[in-house]
Amino acid sequence: MFQDLRLFPELSAMDxxxxxxxxxxxxxxxxVKEMLARVGLGNYLDTPCGRMSFGQQQxxxxxxxxxxPFDFILLDEPVSHLDKDNAAVMSAILRERQLKDGxxxxxxxxxxxxxxxYDAVYSL
Amino acid sequence: MxxxxxxRLLRQNISLWQLFGFLxxxxxxxxxxxxxxxxxxxxxxxxxxxDQLLSKxxxxxxxxxxxxxxxxxxxxxxxxxxxxEIKELEELASVxxxxxxxxxxxxxxxxxxxxxxxxxxxxxxxxxxxxxxxxDYTPLGSGMSRWSAGLNSDTIPIIVPRNYIxxxxxxxxxxxxxxxxxxxxxxxxxxxxFFGSEYGNVVYNARICGFSNKLNTILVPWDFLNAxxxxxxxNESSAPARLVLTTDASEFDRSIFDYLAEKEYLVxxxxxHVRLQSFVYxxxxxxxxxxxxxxxxxFLLLVVSVLLLxxxxxxxxxxxxxxxxxxxxxxxxxQIMTLVADLxxxxxxxxxxxxxxxxxxxxxxxxxxxxxxxxxxNVWLFALLSALFFAAxxxxxxxxxxxxxxxx
Numbered sequence: 001m002f003q004d005l006r007l008f009p010e011l012s013a014m015d016x017x018x019x020x021x022x023x024x025x026x027x028x029x030x031x032v033k034e035m036l037a038r039v040g041l042g043n044y045l046d047t048p049c050g051r052m053s054f055g056q057q058q059x060x061x062x063x064x065x066x067x068x069p070f071d072f073i074l075l076d077e078p079v080s081h082l083d084k085d086n087a088a089v090m091s092a093i094l095r096e097r098q099l100k101d102g103x104x105x106x107x108x109x110x111x112x113x114x115x116x117x118y119d120a121v122y123s124l
Numbered sequence: 125m126x127x128x129x130x131x132r133l134l135r136q137n138i139s140l141w142q143l144f145g146f147l148x149x150x151x152x153x154x155x156x157x158x159x160x161x162x163x164x165x166x167x168x169x170x171x172x173x174x175d176q177l178l179s180k181x182x183x184x185x186x187x188x189x190x191x192x193x194x195x196x197x198x199x200x201x202x203x204x205x206x207x208x209e210i211k212e213l214e215e216l217a218s219v220x221x222x223x224x225x226x227x228x229x230x231x232x233x234x235x236x237x238x239x240x241x242x243x244x245x246x247x248x249x250x251x252x253x254x255x256x257x258x259x260d261y262t263p264l265g266s267g268m269s270r271w272s273a274g275l276n277s278d279t280i281p282i283i284v285p286r287n288y289i290x291x292x293x294x295x296x297x298x299x300x301x302x303x304x305x306x307x308x309x310x311x312x313x314x315x316x317x318f319f320g321s322e323y324g325n326v327v328y329n330a331r332i333c334g335f336s337n338k339l340n341t342i343l344v345p346w347d348f349l350n351a352x353x354x355x356x357x358x359n360e361s362s363a364p365a366r367l368v369l370t371t372d373a374s375e376f377d378r379s380i381f382d383y384l385a386e387k388e389y390l391v392x393x394x395x396x397h398v399r400l401q402s403f404v405y406x407x408x409x410x411x412x413x414x415x416x417x418x419x420x421x422x423f424l425l426l427v428v429s430v431l432l433l434x435x436x437x438x439x440x441x442x443x444x445x446x447x448x449x450x451x452x453x454x455x456x457x458x459q460i461m462t463l464v465a466d467l468x469x470x471x472x473x474x475x476x477x478x479x480x481x482x483x484x485x486x487x488x489x490x491x492x493x494x495x496x497x498x499x500x501x502n503v504w505l506f507a508l509l510s511a512l513f514f515a516a517x518x519x520x521x522x523x524x525x526x527x528x529x530x531x532x
Binding site for chain 1: 129130132133136440443444446447448449
């Protein structure tokens with residue numbers, strides 16, 4: 001997940017995710033909708049990302065990042081513009097996925113950190 | 125679906141004015157090129173296709189007949205080419221082959237019937253080496269499979285000047301109320317040739333199997349004529365009065381004509397016709413060149429438009445690449461656009477050429493009887509090939525630019 005998100009502002013939240021998901025062929029459309037609903041964007045499926053707050057866009061980018069198979073996932077400041085509740089939801093979704101795939105998770109942050117069960121924390 | 129999303133993303137910032145400019149300029153160039161190419165094919169077919177004897181680049185030359193020749197002729201001396209003159213011609217850089225005309229050295233007359241009219245007349249026969257008759261030449265008429273005959277042949281193929289048929293069709297037949305004859309009909313006309321000399325008489329059947337604009341004589345196969353001379357006029361010999369030349373010079377090389385003019389040799393048929401032909405070819409090449417220049421400008425205009433579009437969408441392209449899209453897939457979006465633009469413009473150009481060109485060819489048919497336009501599907505084929513050629517170039521440019529944006 002990119003720090004600058006790299007979403008396409010003219011495309012809706014759903015289209016942004018499907019653009020990646022169809023390339024990877026990973027999740028079903030319903031599964032994507034469910035994830036969006038869990039991060040609080042159930043009512044924003046057709047809203048162009050350009051009209052969303054940065055926090056909402058972060059959650060779209062987070063869901064998009066999960067729409068592919070991976071052994072490691074690198075999240076660059078995923079919750080810099082999110083409150084604790086939303087960060088907790090994202091943390092739970094990520095944990096489920098990590099346990100399911102047995103994948104490694106690497107998170108960077110400046111200031112507010114994604115709440116997670118880290119094996120190691122490095123301060124640079 | 126994915127391609128649909130990509131198109132939605134990457135088509136943004138397309139400049140309709142630039143596309144319109146491309147369309148107009150390319151359409152103009154395309155129509156000019158296509159009409160020029162079609163005119164070139166028509167003209168080429170008109171000037172060379174109908175001559176069934178001599179291949180393109182060959183000509184028949186002779187010496188002019190002067191009053192002194194007439195007087196000399198009374199004593200059996202006729203204008204002819206010496207072996208030194210023939211050798212000099214053979215040594216010219218632009219002449220690849222020289223052949224001698226051999227004349228039948230004893231009497232022959234031909235008999236044939238058209239309607240109720242029975243005609244029997246003295247004629248003359250000549251022959252040239254077979255290699256000067258076009259290799260792909262297929263004799264007209266039934267029973268003729270090739271240009272050859274010997275003393276034992278049942279039927280002798282003959283080639284006559286096109287003028288003879290025109291003289292009959294547009295002069296004799298019209299004034300006498302006789303039917304005009306097509307090439308095919310003439311070729312099945314039975315003709316009898318009566319040969320006679322002090323060594324004997326013989327009769328052969330003959331068929332007209334072709335026409336030529338480049339000579340003023342009646343031609344029979346080389347082997348047949350030489351065998352007849354050997355049998356019925358064994359002691360006669362003479363230097364050739366006419367030569368056939370094959371030149372491998374380009375249509376624009378006038379040196380051979382300059383040489384012939386300097387030597388005062390005559391080119392049978394019409395030499396000015398050959399010069400006019402060369403001029404028309406040059407003009408057509410200029411027209412095609414101008415059309416091609418327009419097409420090239422349009423090509424460059426589309427290249428600039430697409431490069432600008434890619435530049436404007438640089439961030440999107442890089443983001444697509446970042447989330448996993450390959451250079452080829454991203455480039456394909458633009459390649460499809462250029463392919464559609466190129467195909468559209470060339471198909472439109474072909475449609476317009478198909479509409480416009482017949483006006484010109486109709487005029488040509490009116491002023492030149494015998495002008496038969498080459499089918500217009502050649503224009504469509506050329507248009508399709510041009511579209512694919514330019515689309516391939518556009519695709520290559522697009523791919524390189526997208527690759528550059530992605531910094532691969």
